[in-house]
């Protein structure tokens with residue numbers, strides 16, 4: 001029937017190149033723990049900064065050394081300035097976040113779930129999205145004055161767009177096969193949304209929340225430059241007038257720490273809500 | 284639910300299809316098809332790839348209403364797809380009872396999972412299951428609904444040969460116990476002959492061949508009657524067996 005394929009003659013020398021697979025050392029027995037490695041570079045940077053500051057290379061008016069910054073922070077904390085500033089700023093962010101999350105969720109569910117909704121609403125949202133939020137400050141001041149309202153509105157806007165984009169994208173990327181399966185299982189329209197579409201869109205929505213938090217802090221910093229009488233931005237503006245670089249650095253560190261805490265919260269949410277999704281952890 | 288007349292409740296055969304047609308643009312995939320399945324009957328549907336088997340199954344599952352003709356299907360029906368289509372964010376047992384009325388009933392899920400031999404997988408996430416296990420969960424999800432009609436679209440084709448044999452045996456056993464009507468789409472002629480009461484071949488949009496398998500169960504692949512039917516079916520599917528024998 002068919003011809004047997006021509007076979008290569010067997011090699012005369014049967015040995016091949018080999019390599020030995022060495023068992024990986026158990027992670028518990030690593031010489032340097034991971035957190036030490038992670039902490040090393042920031043610690044080195046701070047030490048360098050301190051040396052430059054105390055040796056006079058870096059003048060106080062340019063950048064106060066870490067020791068001064070720390071002392072100032074302790075002082076501000078004792079006076080209660082620190083906590084009142086944090087509370088004022090946090091309050092603004094929280095309000096803006098709630099505003100933005102509600103707006104984005106309502107908009108994205110309407111446009112994501114219903115094609116009619118997309119046709120009606122998506123285009124205006126996309127057009128507004130291209131306007132840099134910070135550029136809206138003058139308009140917001142004209143509309144809302146110079147009180148709390150324009151600041152909260154600015155943060156709300158900054159939160160809305162990244163969250164909307166990701167939630168909409170998440171809903172539209174849901175595997176149609178799963179929605180179809182849920183229909184054959186007898187799930188009604190509402191249950192399809194609650195038990196299939198929204199859980200499937202959740203990973204992307206959380207990515208959006210993380211971006212949203214990032215732009216919320218940015219909006220906070222800009223918002224607090226509008227005639228503020230409280231908050232971290234107020235402290236920073238006052239310090240600028242007296243060249244108090246130590247206070248400015250304390251405020252910057254505060255902004256950073258708050259951002260970090262927010263990020264940790266989202267990560268915690270991800271770990272809790274997305275535990276069904278085994279993800280690549282890096283090598 | 285009678286797909287042609289939504290909402291009407293009548294009694295009758297699990298599948299009753301008359302003069303069904305479905306076209307995609309100019310391309311007529313199903314062309315005046317008739318099909319009748321008796322209660323409790325196990326029917327296997329064979330046919331060349333792309334001949335419209337999945338299209339037919341989707342119509343029977345009420346996932347596609349862009350049709351002409353009369354279709355009446357058992358209201359109590361369950362569908363198994365080629366991929367298990369489990370919700371990755373629900374634990375295995377919650378997947379099994381998803382869509383059942385009332386609160387999620389864990390005991391019911393556990394009983395169904397025990398039937399498919401997965402009592403030890405009740406609480407895991409679907410992502411950690413093997414392909415065969417996931418397909419068995421999908422089977423449990425179908426059977427927990429106690430359907431009168433089970434529609435299966437090549438449920439084992441993504442499994443390796445050994446797992447496939449086990450799954451085939453499981454389907455046989457479950458069918459003997461539940462006695463629901465089954466329409467199994469498959470490209471595996473042996474699978475069809477081992478499992479089914481009746482084997483259909485689909486061609487040019489219709490049921491081109493309809494053969495009753497009158498062989499006692501459990502069936503032996505080496506049974507001469509079965510081998511003869513196999514040769515005949517393969518010829519109808521355009522494969523000449525003798526050349527490979």
Ligand SMILES: Nc1ncnc2c1ncn2[C@@H]1O[C@H](COP(=O)(O)OP(=O)(O)O)[C@@H](O)[C@H]1O
Pocket residue numbers: 307312330331332333334335336337338339
């Ligand atoms: N949604 C669709 N749009 C256009 N053509 C389709 C669609 N679904 C199926 N078809 C066509 O219908 C034919 C039958 O498909 P299918 O029922 O999936 O075949 P199979 O018998 O392999 O399951 C194929 O030619 C396929 O290209």
Ligand SMILES: [Mg+2]
Pocket residue numbers: 336337338
């Ligand atoms: Mg198919």
